[in-house]
Amino acid sequence: MTTIHTNLTMVEDSYKKAENAAAEFFQALVKRTMLVKAHKDFDQRNHHLLMLDDAKRFAHHAAIPFYFAAGLVQSMFLYNMLDAAFFEDVENGKFWYNLLCLLAGIAPIGCSLWAGYCFLNIQPKRDPVAPGKVHLNRGWLAGFVIISIVYLTFVLLLTQCNSHPGEYDLIIVPILAVIELILGIPAMEGLSGWALFRNKKSHIQALINNSAALLKWAGKCTTAYRHYQQYLQLFNHQHPETPIHMHTTPQIERAIQYFEGYWNNDIDKLTDGSG
Secondary structure (H helix, E strand, C coil), X not given: CHHHHHHHHHHHHHHHHHHHHHHHHHHHHHHHHHHHHHHHXXXXXXXXXXXXXXXXXXXXXXXXXXXXXXXXHHHHHHHHHHHHHHCCCCCCCCHHHHHHHHHHHHHHHHHHHHHHHHHHCCCCEECCCCCCCEECCHHHHHHHHHHXXXXXXXXXXXXXXXXXXXXXXXXXXXXXXXXXXXXXXXXXXXXXXXXXXXXXXXXXXXXXXXXXXXXXXXXHHHHHHHHHHHXXXXXXHHCCCCCCCCCCCHHXXXXXXXXXXXXXXXXXXXXXXXX
8 A cells, every 4th residue: 555655646746747837838838928929019119229220320329428428518517607606605515505516417418318308209200191291299399399498598598697798708508508409319319229229138038038938847847747657657557456547738738749849830829829
């Protein structure tokens, strides 16, 4: 009885391991279906950016350091001008003085990047019916115009407050503001492209990890089921008076087929949602 009980335990344990591995395999397979769909949707949604030629992509990335350099210089000018115009008598340790330093540092870069983001979302499109007619996203266009006007007006007023009759040294400040707004568009596109390719890389890595998980669980299922067959054959050979019929499930069979490479193109059909 002890031998029978021990052999039955080995048979049942190996079969349970095969079932559990097959269940994990199918969870990974369902996840793969979702990952493939998400990757396709991502590629379709960002096709115009992913298909940019190398020259344009290089130009967008090259604009980033020039943009931040202009923003840094502009920040230094604005900080000194604000300090001289409004906070000359404020002690350095005061809260409002520290807030001034922070705002002076982030305002130029924040405004121009925000304007660049609005500009990229204007997305002019030709009318498919009326030739020569172009549709614009008016909300984003209005955002770009408002941010640009507010920022340039602020810079012009601040420059006027700090200028003296006959002196034109500070004319570089509004010029820098215009340059910064112009460079903010390709810089924002370059930063978006960098983030886009990081996201694409994460999508691909998720698919690679999922493929590894599929192979792992299919291999465990195959190994456990082979052990189950061996233990079952040994048990029936040792105890012909109490034979046990071999069991399987479609999930176990699919996992074994995947591991042994018998699916051919069935896996591609399944991940596309047709399997």
